[in-house]
Amino acid sequence: MGERRAPLALADLQATLYDLITAPEGATTRWAELGRGPSELESIVKPGARLSALERVEIYADMYFYRIRDVLQDEYKRLVAIVGSDAFHNLVTDYLIACRPSNASLREAGARLPAFLTKHPLAERHPPAPDLARLERLHLDLYDGPDTDTLTLDEVRALPPDAISALHLQAIPSHAVVQSGFTLSASWHALGAGEAQAPIGATPETLLVWRQGLEVNHRPVDVDEEPLLSMVRTGARLDQLCERLIESVPEERATERAFQIVGRWLADGLIAAHG
Amino acid sequence: MSAGEVLAHDTVMQEFAFLGHGIGLRPPHYAEVVADRPAVDWFEVITENFMVAGGNPRRVLRRVRESYPVVLHGVSLSLGSVDPLDEQYLKNLSGLAEETEPAWISDHLCWSSYGGHTGHDLWPLPLTEEALDHVARRVQAVQERLGRRILIENVSSYLEYAHSSMPEWEFLSALTERSDCGLLLDVNNIFVSAHNHGFDPASFLAGVPADRVKQIHLAGHRDEGTHLLDTHDHPVCAGVWSLYREAIRRFGRVSTLLERDDDIPPLSQVMAESRQAATIMAEVTNADAEPGAAHG
Numbered sequence: 001m002g003e004r005r006a007p008l009a010l011a012d013l014q015a016t017l018y019d020l021i022t023a024p025e026g027a028t029t030r031w032a033e034l035g036r037g038p039s040e041l042e043s044i045v046k047p048g049a050r051l052s053a054l055e056r057v058e059i060y061a062d063m064y065f066y067r068i069r070d071v072l073q074d075e076y077k078r079l080v081a082i083v084g085s086d087a088f089h090n091l092v093t094d095y096l097i098a099c100r101p102s103n104a105s106l107r108e109a110g111a112r113l114p115a116f117l118t119k120h121p122l123a124e125r126h127p128p129a130p131d132l133a134r135l136e137r138l139h140l141d142l143y144d145g146p147d148t149d150t151l152t153l154d155e156v157r158a159l160p161p162d163a164i165s166a167l168h169l170q171a172i173p174s175h176a177v178v179q180s181g182f183t184l185s186a187s188w189h190a191l192g193a194g195e196a197q198a199p200i201g202a203t204p205e206t207l208l209v210w211r212q213g214l215e216v217n218h219r220p221v222d223v224d225e226e227p228l229l230s231m232v233r234t235g236a237r238l239d240q241l242c243e244r245l246i247e248s249v250p251e252e253r254a255t256e257r258a259f260q261i262v263g264r265w266l267a268d269g270l271i272a273a274h275g
Numbered sequence: 276m277s278a279g280e281v282l283a284h285d286t287v288m289q290e291f292a293f294l295g296h297g298i299g300l301r302p303p304h305y306a307e308v309v310a311d312r313p314a315v316d317w318f319e320v321i322t323e324n325f326m327v328a329g330g331n332p333r334r335v336l337r338r339v340r341e342s343y344p345v346v347l348h349g350v351s352l353s354l355g356s357v358d359p360l361d362e363q364y365l366k367n368l369s370g371l372a373e374e375t376e377p378a379w380i381s382d383h384l385c386w387s388s389y390g391g392h393t394g395h396d397l398w399p400l401p402l403t404e405e406a407l408d409h410v411a412r413r414v415q416a417v418q419e420r421l422g423r424r425i426l427i428e429n430v431s432s433y434l435e436y437a438h439s440s441m442p443e444w445e446f447l448s449a450l451t452e453r454s455d456c457g458l459l460l461d462v463n464n465i466f467v468s469a470h471n472h473g474f475d476p477a478s479f480l481a482g483v484p485a486d487r488v489k490q491i492h493l494a495g496h497r498d499e500g501t502h503l504l505d506t507h508d509h510p511v512c513a514g515v516w517s518l519y520r521e522a523i524r525r526f527g528r529v530s531t532l533l534e535r536d537d538d539i540p541p542l543s544q545v546m547a548e549s550r551q552a553a554t555i556m557a558e559v560t561n562a563d564a565e566p567g568a569a570h571g
Contacts, residue, residue, distance in 0.1 A: 007438030010405050011357040017398065018389035046435045048473070050501040056434035059502065064394050100392040104351035104364045105323045109395065147329035174329070214331045 008044060016044065020057050022100065024093050027061040028054050068096065072110040075140055078191035079117075079133045082200070083126050091122055111137065128182040128200040132191070135184055138176050138209045139216045145174035149273035153266040165242075169262065170235040172272045175210035177221065177229050185220055212269040224248040225261050232271070238262060288424065288457050291379055291489035294344050294530040296553045301535065304542045305335045312342050313542060315549065317378065319532050322349035325375075326367045340375055346490070346532070347377040348459075351393065354413050354427070355386035355400040365420050372421060381426035381459045381490065384410065384447065399432035402439035402446045411453035418456065426489055427451075428459035429479075431467040431496070431505030442474065444482030451487040458483060460529075461492035462522055466515045467503040476518050480525050488526045493519060493552055494534040508537035511548060519552065523559040531556065 008016065023030035031041060031054060038054050045053035069092045073080055080088045095116050101109040114133040117123055123130050150172060156164060183201035190198035206226055209218040221229060227248075228241050238258060245254040265271050295316030300308065307313070318339055325336050325347075339345060351364060372380060385397040400406045418424055427450060429443060441449075447458060460483065469476040495509030511519075511533070523529070533549040556562065 007401075007403070010401065010403075010409060013401060013436070014357050014386060014389050018392075018394070021394060021396075021398070022392075043437055046437050048471075051433075053434070055501070059433040059504075060396060060398060063396055067395055101395060102392050104361060104393060105326060106395045107324070107327075142330075144327035144330035144332050147333070211330065214334070 013044065017057065017060075021060045021064050022096070023061065024065075024097050027057040031057075065093070065096070068092065068101065068106070068109050071106055072113065075110050076113065076133055076136050077194070078136055078188070079129060081191045081194055081196045081198070082132065083122055083129060084196070087122060087125075091117070091120060094120060107140070111141075113137070127202075128180075128184065131178075131180040131182055132184055132200070134178065135180070135188075135207065135209070135218065138178065139218070142174045142176065142209060142211045142216045145211060148172040148174065150269040151266060151271045151273045153263060155273075156262075156266060165237070165239045167238050168235055168274070169232045169238060169241070169265075170272050171229070171232045171265075171270055172210065175208065175270060177226070177233075178207050178209060180205055180207060185218065188218070208270075210268065210270050217268070222261075224257065228258075228261060232265070288487065288489060290424065291426070291457055291530075293528050294346075294378055296549045296556075297344075297346070297530065297532045298542075298545050298549055299348075299532060299534045299536070300335075300339060300345075301539055303539050304545070305331070307542050309335055309338045313546060315343065315546060317344040317346065317530070317532075319346040319348045319534075322347045322368060322371065322380070322382075323351050325371060326364075336375060344378045345375055347372060347375065347380045348428075349380070349382040350397065351387060351395075352382040352417065353386055353388040353393070354382060354417070355384065355398075355406060355410050356388045357386075357409070358388050358391065360413060360416060361388075365417065369421060372423075379426055379457075379489070380421060380423065381428055383428045383430050384450070385430045397430040399430060399434065399436075400446075401436035402441050402443060403436075404440065407446055407449055407453070411450055414450065414454035414456050418454065424456055426457040426459040428461050428492065429464050429468075430461070431464040431471075431503075433471055433502055433504075435472050442478070442482065443468070444479045448482065448484050448487075451484060456487075457489040458487045459490040459492060460488050460522065460526075461494070462519045463492065463494040463496055463511065463515050463534075464505060466512075466518055467496050467505050470503045477521060480518070480522055485526050488522075488529055491519070491522060491526075491529050491531045492534055493531060493548075494536075506537060507534050511551075516551070516555065520555050520559060523556050528556060528560050528562060 020027040020030050038052060041053040045056055047053045069089060072092055095113055099112040099116055114130055114137050117133050118130040181204050183203045183205050185205060185207060187198040187200045206221040207218045208221050224245060227244055231241060231244060242254045242258045245258050249257050297317035297319055298315050300318040300320045320336060325332050327333060383397050386400060387394050387396055387398055429447060451458060465476045465479045493511050494507045495511055497504045497506045497509060531552045533545055533552060535545050
């Protein structure tokens with residue numbers, strides 16, 4: 001039997017159990033680290049015929065880790081494909097030490113993994129890993145980001161020419177533009193299918209990530225499109241976009257090119273409807 | 276208890292209507308539910324999965340709510356934690372409830388956070404006067420904040436505390452009295468905990484106040500050899516069906532929800548299990564057994 005002690009107050013009990021359950025090395029090792037013998041826990045947790053007090057706490061410790069690991073494994077499928085399951089398991093162990101979940105939603109438990117990965121040794125062995133994780137996270141974040149009605153190409157075509165050039169264009173909130181040092185877009189689908197050997201090129205690219213309807217998409221951004229995207233993030237008129245384009249394309253082509261870019265945005269559902 | 280006694284007790288907490296037999300709404304079934312509007316009386320959703328800005332989850336919830344009663348079932352209120360109540364969570368819950376107009380809101384008798392961190396699990400509380408006072412105050416605070424009574428669910432547990440001073444059913448009974456909340460009785464959790472801790476599940480059913488039991492959960496579990504684990508990845512087992520029959524004998528017609536969270540089978544299979552629950556209830560209470568009839 002365990003040593004007789006005064007019952008722990010609720011706060012002390014929760015502190016003790018939280019420490020054991022979330023210990024990266026498991027409850028049994030943690031209890032030993034604290035210099036406590038297995039039977040000492042019996043003053044807190046009842047042992048039974050089939051399970052000791054420590055084994056009972058260990059059930060919760062296992063569930064804590066594996067529940068979160070399984071969710072992250074699902075959220076970061078492509079990252080798992082390039083680093084492998086074992087390395088990912090160890091990454092999650094390290095991550096949970098540094099970034100304990102603090103949001104009520106389990107979906108947020110992995111939100112800090114891409115940033116954490118940038119400083120993790122795994123990133124040295126797999127340089128594209130942090131960028132890939134960031135892109136996977138963006139897909140998840142935008143999947144249930146804010147809803148917005150979008151402006152259609154037909155609605156714009158129906159406007160008189162003066163109104164078109166003065167048209168205020170603002171991107172939907174569920175979009176992002178990200179820079180990557182790697183060509184993630186080319187291997188995205190293969191990695192999603194679990195093809196660990198799908199090569200990731202080392203050519204930098206800028207990606208537009210956005211939700212159209214219920215689907216999150218991404219595509220590489222054209223060089224002359226990139227500054228325009230940052231303008232429509234806060235809102236800009238079509239004539240302002242044309243002026244900006246003159247810095248990168250011949251003046252006589254600026255309007256045509258602006259219409260091409262904006263036409264694509266409208267077709268992709270990237271521009272928010274007015275009022 | 277006779278049917279007459281059940282009716283007399285039912286004068287308390289009339290805001291919890293009998294909804295019939297429901298199913299936990301899960302992502303693999305979203306498209307089918309929205310497109311086909313299957314004959315299910317009501318749906319329960321995991322609250323936290325819908326505390327998002329927009330996109331498909333909120334769209335599905337709006338569409339489902341157009342055709343069915345919906346119950347918000349939370350896993351993160353952490354009512355037993357010594358941490359302060361999560362104000363942001365309560366604000367989000369309140370907003371979601373305002374938009375969804377759920378039949379009711381429920382969460383668990385457990386703690387799941389400590390020191391500002393969350394464990395994403397349902398950790399059992401010691402069954403002591405101290406814990407009872409603590410939880411009762413927090414349930415009251417949540418109910419005041421939401422402007423409605425909530426239902427509290429018993430959890431499956433794998434450990435008992437050495438200094439617990441009362442059985443779980445006594446704790447729950449006292450909690451309903453002190454905080455004026457209702458009970459969501461998870462029959463599978465009773466079965467699992469009874470096996471793991473060696474108590475008679477019938478004592479649990481007999482020990483909770485019938486007039487406070489407003490919803491029942493049914494689910495499957497896994498036998499790990501040394502203990503049963505509440506996994507929601509199997510069909511409801513014979514022992515849980517038998518305990519459900521006992522529960523209906525004692526509590527009468529109580530809204531019943533079939534949960535499946537892992538290895539989720541086709542919707543038709545989950546609906547078949549839900550119909551099995553309806554049949555049992557009909558056999559015990561001589562009522563209509565057709566799910567979908569309660570809410571067309």
